[in-house]
Amino acid sequence: MRMxxxxxxxxxxxxxFSGTAQAFKNEINDEDIATATGYGKKHKGKESFKxxxxxxxxxxxxxxxxxxxxxxxYVELVILSxxxxxxxxxxxxxxxxxxxxxxxFKVIVLVSEKDIQTPGDVQIxxxxxxxxxLPLKTEFGRKHEDNKQSIVGVFRYDKVDTNEKTAIIxxxxxxERKYKVDFSDIK
Numbered sequence: 016m017r018m019x020x021x022x023x024x025x026x027x028x029x030x031x032f033s034g035t036a037q038a039f040k041n042e043i044n045d046e047d048i049a050t051a052t053g054y055g056k057k058h059k060g061k062e063s064f065k066x067x068x069x070x071x072x073x074x075x076x077x078x079x080x081x082x083x084x085x086x087x088x089y090v091e092l093v094i095l096s097x098x099x100x101x102x103x104x105x106x107x108x109x110x111x112x113x114x115x116x117x118x119x120f121k122v123i124v125l126v127s128e129k130d131i132q133t134p135g136d137v138q139i140x141x142x143x144x145x146x147x148x149l150p151l152k153t154e155f156g157r158k159h160e161d162n163k164q165s166i167v168g169v170f171r172y173d174k175v176d177t178n179e180k181t182a183i184i185x186x187x188x189x190x191e192r193k194y195k196v197d198f199s200d201i202k
Contacts, residue, residue, distance in 0.1 A: 039198040041172035043088045043115055051089050052106050055096025063097035072201045074183065074194040075125075081192065083124035083183065088114050089202045091121070119169050123156055124185050128164045131187065138186040139168035143179040 043051070058066040064078050072090045075082015086094070091114050096106045126137055134153040141148040148170065156165030175181075177198035185192045 039087050039177045039201040041088070047089060048092060048111055048115065051092035052096040052111070055093040056100040058097050060097055060101035063094055068093055068202055074196050075192070077125055081125055082194065083122060083185070085196065085201055086121040086123060087201050088117065088120065118173070119151060119171050122150070122168045122170060122183060124166050124168070125159070125163050126166055126185065126187055127189065128162045130189065131164055134166055136187060137166040139166065140184040141170060141175060142182040142184055143176055148174050
């Protein structure tokens with residue numbers, strides 16, 4: 016009986032550990048870096064957005080339409096490597112270190128360019144329980160051809176509980192959109 020209980024406990028521990036080992040994390044090691052950059056080289060350019068790793072970090076209809084992308088360190092390395100691979104460039108050690116030692120992550124949202132004069136015209140909020148988490152800063156991202164604009168919100172890792180149910184709320188003068196996200200799905 017004891018042996019069965021012990022085996023059951025080990026089995027549950029392995030399942031729990033393996034489930035959380037892939038979760039959104041604020042520290043990445045050399046193995047994670049090698050895997051992410053290799054993955055980016057394999058899924059070059061915009062193809063990376065259709066890959067399972069990046070697709071799980073997207074919400075809404077991003078990158079085709081409204082929605083956005085949660086850029087964990089791992090996802091950022093995949094995308095950077097994918098874009099570099101498309102241009103037949105290598106991801107530099109300095110770029111890797113900058114991502115590896117960052118204390119923040121990005122949430123990129125796609126909005127209609129209409130009435131957007133400054134990044135502050137778009138409010139990105141992470142809602143967890145009763146907490147509303149605002150970005151450290153908001154800045155313009157890439158401009159799209161279809162009158163859409165990317166807005167980047169920069170959030171500190173230590174302000175977000177990645178185990179908590181989260182909603183991303185995007186407010187403009189025109190509208191308010193809300194997306195439910197699960198950080199544990201994002202590598």
